[in-house]
Amino acid sequence: MTGVEPLLQVRGLVKAYHDRTVLAGVDLDVAEHEVVVLIGASGSGKSTLLRCIDLLEEIDDGQIILGGRDISDPRVDAEQARQAIGMVFQSFNLFPHMTALSNVALAPRVVHGRSRTEAEQRSRDLLERVGMASHADSYPDKLSGGQQQRVAIARALAYEPKLLLLDEITSALDPELVGEVLTLVGELAGSGATIVMATHEMAFARDVADTVCFLSDGQIVESGSAAYVLDSPRQERTQRFLQRFTSGR
Numbered sequence: 001m002t003g004v005e006p007l008l009q010v011r012g013l014v015k016a017y018h019d020r021t022v023l024a025g026v027d028l029d030v031a032e033h034e035v036v037v038l039i040g041a042s043g044s045g046k047s048t049l050l051r052c053i054d055l056l057e058e059i060d061d062g063q064i065i066l067g068g069r070d071i072s073d074p075r076v077d078a079e080q081a082r083q084a085i086g087m088v089f090q091s092f093n094l095f096p097h098m099t100a101l102s103n104v105a106l107a108p109r110v111v112h113g114r115s116r117t118e119a120e121q122r123s124r125d126l127l128e129r130v131g132m133a134s135h136a137d138s139y140p141d142k143l144s145g146g147q148q149q150r151v152a153i154a155r156a157l158a159y160e161p162k163l164l165l166l167d168e169i170t171s172a173l174d175p176e177l178v179g180e181v182l183t184l185v186g187e188l189a190g191s192g193a194t195i196v197m198a199t200h201e202m203a204f205a206r207d208v209a210d211t212v213c214f215l216s217d218g219q220i221v222e223s224g225s226a227a228y229v230l231d232s233p234r235q236e237r238t239q240r241f242l243q244r245f246t247s248g249r
């Protein structure tokens with residue numbers, strides 16, 4: 001792999017559920033350290049695209065190439081390949097019977113075979129990084145939604161992922177908690193993380209995205225800088241989506 005090759009290359013990705021095509025040939029390149037924001041109406045295929053990249057879905061055609069390796073090849077061990085990818089979902093997926101620390105410690109223990117003490121220390125460092133060190137011993141139900149999402153991000157980071165996939169991670173949060181999570185994502189982006197993120201937070205996309213992709217009916221209709229896609233889109237479908245969006249859905 002050369003330095004200029006994208007970290008992630010999605011090639012001609014097709015995904016159907018039953019007879020219904022949900023991704024109709026998606027091509028997407030993501031360079032190392034790039035932040036790509038996926039926008040589009042509900043049902044346009046954002047989550048499916050992220051889930052396919054994370055090898056949570058079987059794909060019908062195309063390739064997913066990570067670090068020069070075709071991880072969508074059926075001969076590849078998906079569990080092993082997925083360890084290079086961290087994914088955070090809209091709903092908080094912490095284990096309710098485990099403390100914040102244990103939720104994070106699970107990953108390094110399982111994946112890297114570290115000792116309990118090492119895993120705990122690393123998990124404390126990760127909780128510190130997401131501003132949750134003082135809540136290490138709290139159970140999820142004692143944390144706000146924003147705090148739970150920050151722990152979920154720490155858990156995703158515990159895998160030392162090459163790529164972070166974030167699927168509408170602020171959509172289920174009370175409005176006053178959205179900011180703390182987006183600030184953290186902005187910090188991760190600033191520290192060089194490679195991120196593909198589905199979101200409806202347009203102001204955030206404008207600030208942080210290197211590339212914005214507008215999806216409609218399972219296709220990337222238009223992509224480019226935030227200034228281009230959000231402020232002067234060429235495609236009518238993008239214009240219509242953004243109009244509907246700014247006029248309050």
Ligand SMILES: Nc1ncnc2c1ncn2[C@@H]1O[C@H](COP(=O)(O)OP(=O)(O)O)[C@@H](O)[C@H]1O
Nearest residue numbers: 017022040041042043044045046047048049198
């Ligand atoms: N497991 C599934 N089975 C059948 N249809 C699905 C499944 N998951 C998603 N879909 C359909 O795929 C389309 C795209 O969904 P999704 O990727 O969740 O869109 P978005 O995240 O942009 O809202 C929707 O029409 C949805 O109903």
Ligand SMILES: [Mg+2]
Nearest residue numbers: 046047048168
């Ligand atoms: Mg979705």
